[in-house]
Amino acid sequence: MGKTEPITAFGRRLRQARRRAGIPQDKLGVAIGLDETTASARISRYETGVHEPSVEIARKLATVLNVPTAYLYCDQDELAKFLLAWPYLNKVDKKEIGYIVESRLLPTV
Template sequence: MTSRQNTSDPFPKRLKKARLAAGYTQFALGVAAGIDEYSASPRINQYERGVHSPDKNMAGRLADVLGVPLSYLLEPDENLAEFILLAGRLGSEDLLRLTIYLKEALE
């Protein structure tokens, strides 16, 4: 766990947004991600406030529990983050079609 994140770090805001969208309390998210129940709520609160940041393993577990790509939580560009979130909801065939479409559109 790292202390004092850069204020432009998107992780705290996106973590909270994803948690609320998924209907988790801070406690429930922490426990589901494998944090001890006595520190689950304070740890998630610290992550969401940017006081501490999770290591890569914990960030991945939080993303998995919330059903969002880890890259969504980390991407600094708001539009690209939204695209990542939407693309992450596609099935593999639809994602392939979208990739082909984008490649062709950009040629």
């Protein structure tokens, strides 16, 4: 039987992050404090969209997977990549990006 593809943005991002980290579903579940006997099934349900975890569980998942929590909820691929890159930018780059964002958001007078 084949694996079910994620139907939610959260599920897709969770699976991507988990695979990138090289952590099996059961190990990820145990790492966030789930019971060993149900850990794999719970993570699978989060990935396939059958269940969505609480924000508290999402934060734990993000911490173990070393991604921002916002990444797990991001439904835009380009923005998701940006969220993953953000910690690796230097202060100057972050400040410049901040100026660019502010200039796009502020109405011109």
